[in-house]
Amino acid sequence: MLPFQKQVLTEVVTEDGLLIMSPxxxxxxxLCHxxxxxxxxxxxxxxxxxSKEQDELLQEQLIANGVSSQHVIRHIEYNTPAEKRSSMYRESGIFSITSRILAVDMLLDRIPTLLINGIIVYNAHRPEAFVTGFAPLQNTMKSLFLRKVHLWPRFQITVSEDLAKTDNNVVELRQPMSESMDxxxxxxxQCMEExxxxxxxxNPSIDVGEFTIxxxxxRSFDAIVxxxxxxIWHRVSSATKRLVSDLNVLRQLLGYLTTYDCVSFYSFIETIIASNSAQDGKQIMQSQWLxxxxxxxxxxxxxxxxxxKQGEKEFDELPERQDGSVIPGHIKLVLEEQPKWQLLKSILAEIxxxxxQLNDGEGAPILIMVSEKRTCSQLKDYITRxxxxxxxxxxxxHTFFRWRVNIHRMQTVEPVKQAPAPATMRGKPPPNKRRRVRGGSTSATSSGGRSMIMAETFRNDVIDNISALDDDITDEADQDGQDDEFHGVGPLADSYEIQYNQNDILSSFKEIPSTSLVTIQCYEDDANEQVLQDTQPRFIVLFDPNPxxxxxxxxxxxxxxxxxxxxxFLLYENSVxxxxxxxxxxxxxxxxxxxxHEKSIMAIPLPDKRKQRQEDDIILRPSTRIAGGQVKAVSGPQIVTVDMREFRSSLPPILYADGIQIEPFTLQVGDYILSPDMCVERKSIADLIQSFHSGRLYTQCEMMSVSYKTPILLIEFDENKSFSLQADIKExxxxxxxxxxxVLLTLHFPKLRIIWSSSxxxxxxxxxxxKKAEPEPDSKIAACIGAEGNEDGDTIYNMTPQDILRSMPGINSTNYRFIMxxxxxxxxxxxxxxxxxxxxIGLEFGRKLYNFIHKKYTK
Structure with missing residues (x-):
């Protein structure tokens, strides 16, 4: 470790605190030390x-540093049984655990909290996130119950001195863009400015001070907007929402201009144009920048x-040439290469x-760093060719023109007919699955960005086709004859030459010397340090800049x-x-x-002196179950049974902070049980819409209506968003x-109550x-409701008719008892x-059972 790193480690070990360092x-x-x-x-x-990848990398580092395998990190995962987790905690050690499992185990006293020596929270911040809002650093420190913050920027004196002790042999190359790229x-x-x-x-009423070019x-601009x-999103016009989406697309295009080849870049533009075209005679709101x-x-x-084009005819209208080419005769290919490719070629020759000369006739390891896996794959193919x-x-x-013809067919097909499956998709894996390419690279899909502007079925088909274009590019790269012999282009994992036969793999392997290895690697945060340690490069090419x-x-x-x-260091001159x-x-x-500055003036948070809960505390709250709503003495805090899966949300910690006792259980019916008669199904707006589409909400409401007297649907909004559904209501x-x-849901389930919550x-x-007027729930009983195989050992019913009943449609392990x-x-x-x-048993289950009973038998 460098001196400044040792000082950072000493500060963190000595006193609890928040550590913020420059990337x-x-x-x-x-963290490893x-x-x-x-x-x-x-x-x-x-x-x-x-993350799982970080845990694996951390394990490797610890073992490499001489830590015994018995003292490395132990993983607590979702499939680790509760009893095993409890015993593991008492054996001590370092445990990698999710916050959800940790919260559940603490609430159920599975972990001895008094024995915890420390909690390390990784990936907890980005510096820019602490400069928005009112006193963000102070509020964060207060939330974490911390009184010390450690700030280590690059310009800190100790850091600067440690990093200035070595000579910096850096060759900065500013590559001009081509005239067309410019x-x-x-x-x-200019489109973004407009x-x-x-x-x-x-939107003149909002603060547009941060709306700058x-x-x-x-990417953070999307969050700013x-x-x-x-x-006011419910009052924002559809034109404004389109403008916000257009800004996202334009930013992607600016990024793809320097990272994609000219064919892929133009195919993405063609996809945008197709998605803004009228379909089946229906007009759509077009992007204004087009x-x-x-x-x-x-x-x-x-x-x-x-x-x-050398003629007036569109190439879509022409048949394929007799030589089998999909490129019409009046089309002249230009295929402008990325300027950085030629620059990289000259750099590799110089290296x-x-x-x-330096190594007496031997080469030296080379590391090329790029920003995307797609660039990684293309550079590998470019260097080998x-x-x-x-x-x-x-x-x-050629692949692009085949795809373009298929798009034209999809646009001109009759509305009543289904568009034919594109030729580029035949015999290919699904477009959302990426194939592994030699060299540790994968073709990067762009469907995530495209899906923001393509909601209709046709638009999704366009995305599938351009994804298929990516797959064809990868397939052709794999079938270009390079499979016969491959010499060391790719990450260190492929540092062995593997000879292939047409039928089988030969048993002979020849190790490639590290001096002849060219590694092309994507930026991967924590893994970058390990890449430098593993490859030990003599020459590093930063194809894409990364501070x-x-x-x-x-x-x-x-x-x-x-x-x-x-x-x-390669950089496009005068570029975005x-x-x-x-x-x-x-x-x-x-x-x-x-x-x-904020650290120098902020108030130091004091320890929170919360009142300790005493078992003999008496909480008085009125109960309508006693005549006239007389006051009933109830011992202990209020209790809410919470489904395990709800710990992914922020509501359970907030309930706990408000003094409500949380009892985590796996619930088959509902998310929160407030009383023996009151069950709550919680939905965010996005989850509500999705549940309606899938029909899951109907089943959930039916199960609640059958099992509880007061089923409740809780529709919870984000506190930072508008408390309104008007954006989803049409004229x-x-x-x-x-x-x-x-409305239909409330008509089908008259007992259902709906709660609207702003946060x-x-x-x-x-x-x-x-809960003030209700008894406390029995969590064990709530967990059994709707669960399979929870019947009592003794039964007063005849088993034969019971088995017949349970085999009928509409009958499940819960509602059969109501029938009996x-x-x-x-x-x-x-x-x-x-x-x-x-x-x-509910409307849907009752209908299924009635139809089955009265269905006429026909031979």
Whole structure:
């Protein structure tokens, strides 16, 4: 460890606190050493908020540092039995656990809280997140019950001195963009400026100070816009919502301009155009930037990078040529390569020449860092085809034109006919599944961004086709003859040459020397440090800029002062890529400056002196079950039975903080049990809409109505969003509207009560008020309701008719008892009417049972 890292570790071990470091300064390494400090001895340490990949990497680091396998991290997962978890805690150790499981185990006293020596919360912050709102750092410290914050920016004196001790051999190469790329970038930026201006004009009542063109280049801009518009989202026009979506698409296009090849970039534009076209004669609201002159200029420039037309006919109208090519004769391919590709080619040639001179005829390990897996895959193919005469993008272009013809067919197909399955999809895996490519790379899907602008069926078909285009690119890359022999392009895991035969794999393996290894790797946060340690590169090429990795190289150099490393830093000159890189550095510096200022003036949180709950406390609350609502003395706090799955939400901790005793159980019916008669099913707005679509809500309400006297549907809003459903209510009422579905739900279930809550905090108050007049629930009984196989051992019923009854449609392990208690025998059941059955077991179950009983038998 470097001196500043040792100082950070000492501060964290000495006193509880919140640690905030600049990205790339080795926070994962500090985590490894912090865990290692407590790996020996009788310690109970809880590690929260780490991913599975981080846990595996942490395990490898601990073992590499000499930690015994008996003292490495132990994992508590969802399938770990409760009894085993309880015994594991008492054996001590370091446990990686989710916050949901930890909360449940603490509430049920499965974990000895008095024996816990420490809790480590990883991935808990980003510096920029602490500079929004009122006193964010102070409020965070108060919530965590911490009094110390450790701030370690890059410009801290100790950090700067430690990282300045080595010579920085950095070659910065600013690559000009091509003329067409420059035109596209200027046009897209102009489209963003016009869209932002229109957004400001359409919403003059909101604070648009952060609605700047610089902020719009970052993904965080979406959160900025939604934070401003969420409180009035139900009053926002559809045009404004379209503008917000357009900004997201334009930002993606600016990013894809420098990372995608010209064919993939233009295919994405074609997808956007197709999604904005009228379908089946229905007009849709188009993206305004497509109608601007700047938008048209960007589209034409993107097309000219791929091909130019030499005639007037559209290539969609022409049949395939006799030679089998899908490219019509009047189309001339241009296939402009990314300028950085040629620059990388020259860098690799220079590295090869220098490495041979420095190492007496031997090469040197090379590390190329990129931002996307798609770029990783393409660079691997490009490097292996450097000496080929055929243009690298030729096969990708052929795939694009096949896809384009299929899109044209889908647009012109008659509405009553189903669009034919695209040719590019035949024999392929589903488009949302990515295939593994040699070199540790995968073709990155872009469907996530596209789905925001394509909601209709046709739009989804377009996405499937462009995903199929990606798959075809990958398949053709795999079938280009490179499978015969592959020499070391890819991550370190592929550092062995594997020779393939047409029928089987030969048993001979030849190790590739590390000096001939070229590793192409994506930026992966914590894994980057391990990549540097594993590959030990002499030459590093930053194909895409990344401030955090630049610092990781600085740290690696400081840790290995004798290793001479040359770094090539590639950047498109006067580009949005360059602007984003500089803005990230500036924003981080400003964020730390604000944190340092707030730390100097904030009030230090004092320990919260909460009143200890005493078992003999008496809580008086009125009970309507006693004549006239007299006051009934109830011992202990209020109790709510909570379904285990609800601990993913924020409501259970809020209930606990309000003094309500939480009893976690796995519930088959409902999410919260307030009393023996009162069951609550909680739904957020998104979950409510999805449950209506799937029909799950109908089943849930029916089960609650059968099992409880007072079934309740809780519709809970986000406290940061508008407390209104008006955005989902149309001028013309239809049966498919959300409001109509709610009305139908209440008509089907007259006992159902609906609670509208503006936030989880308001829900906690509502629950407390509802429970004042109700007895406490029995959690064990609530957990048995709706569960299979919970029958008593002794029964007074005849088992033969019982088995016959339970085999009928509409009968389950819960409602069969209602039927047996109401009818004397099966004959009385068969002569009952449908209304009686529906009153007993619910509308849908009653209908199924009645139809089955009265169904006429036909030979």
């Amino acid at each position: 790339g300064l080795g926070i994962f390494q500090i 912090l865990v290692q400090v407590y790996s020996g001895g009788n310690h109970l340490i809880l590690l929260i908020n780490t 035109i596209i970038q200027q046009s897209l930026v 869209t932002l201006a229109e957004l400001r004009r359409a 610089e902020n719009s280049f970052f 939604r934070r401003q518009l969420d409180p 109608l601007h002159e700047s938008g048209d200029r960007a589209i034409r420039a993107a097309r000219k990078r791929v091909y130019v 090869e020449q220098d490495a041979l 450097i000496n080929e005469e055929e243009p690298f993008l030729n096969k990708i272009a 955090a990795f630049v610092r990781q190289i600085e740290v690696y150099r400081a840790q290995h002062p004798t290793v001479d490393i040359r770094v090539y 890529e360059e602007q984003n890189y500089l803005s990230l550095i500036r924003k981080e510096k400003e964020s730390f400056e604000r944190l340092i 013309n009422i239809r049966a498919t509207d959300l409001s109509s579905k709610l 989880p905090h308001e829900t906690a108050k509502i629950f407390s008020e509802l 208690n109401h009818f004397e025998d099966l004959d009385e059941l068969f002569h009952s009417n449908q209304q009686t059955l529906q009153e007993l």
